[in-house]
Amino acid sequence: MTETFKLVHLSDVHLGPIVGFHPRHMNAKRALGLVNWHRGRRRVHLRPVADLIAADALAQNPDHIAVTGDLANLGLPGEFAAALTWLESLGDPQHVSVVPGNHDIYSGRIGTASCLSAWxxxxxxxxxxxxxxxxHFPYVRKLGPVALIGLNSAVPTPPFVAAGRLGKSQIAELGPILDRLAGEQLIRVVLIHHPPLPDQAPPRRALQDAVELTEVLERYGAELVLHGHNHRDMLAWRTSAGRGIPVVGVASASAAVRHKDEPSARYNLIRLRREDGIVHVDCETRGLDGTGVITSLGRRDLIAPE
Known part of the structure; x- marks a missing residue:
């Protein structure tokens, strides 16, 4: 029997409320972020909704949960601690993987506090x-037939900028990692916060070295790339060795209501299997249905377009 691996993909939880804010944490970016939170986002991203999504995800008995960043809002020590508690409620580190988002590495460190140490x-x-x-990034987690490759695209940025960057070192390491894992016949799933392809986000929100990352993906291949950041359901494709690579983004896992053109809370339940040498990717989106109930919002096989 072909082994099917169930992977939950969550992103952009933006856990609230913001606690532990102290004047010594203040700078221009955090001040603007705090205003933005109180003027709108605090009514959108609700912890009870994130908990409801998490409970439904766990009820699906996944083999693993991947969280692609933005658990925090202003990169505060108190947020790192609260997010750690929430991650632990999803499962132990052997069953949950995380990559940071731009709100997690927000505007420089506060003392020794860092999501990279807390999580x-x-x-x-x-x-x-x-x-x-x-x-260290990229990191590799081998989980049965699957290998998760975690990238860190989060860097501190000035006000009004939410761009990301991998840097030369991560990009240089990624190619040989993908090549090695392909030789081991593992299903390669790349995790990153920012949309990884060119033109998937405006310049101030985009991955600055998306062209370089895309070149690596096209040369070495992957079976799936997962990201967040845009708070929207997204699907794009790249091709490597004649096979399509689905690049899947997911909306926020804590949005109680629609915000502008961002949908309410959801996550992806992804079923992966290799059959006759072909990797099959089945993606089910589950989330709020408008009545406060979590339900299936759609399901599709990710097959590369002709």
């Missing part, structure tokens, strides 16, 4: 790296 156990590969070592 380190959820960002470590399965290569036996000591727990007391800093997290």
């Amino acid at each position: 380190a156990s959820f960002m470590r590969g399965s290569d036996g790296v000591d727990d007391d070592q800093p997290v």
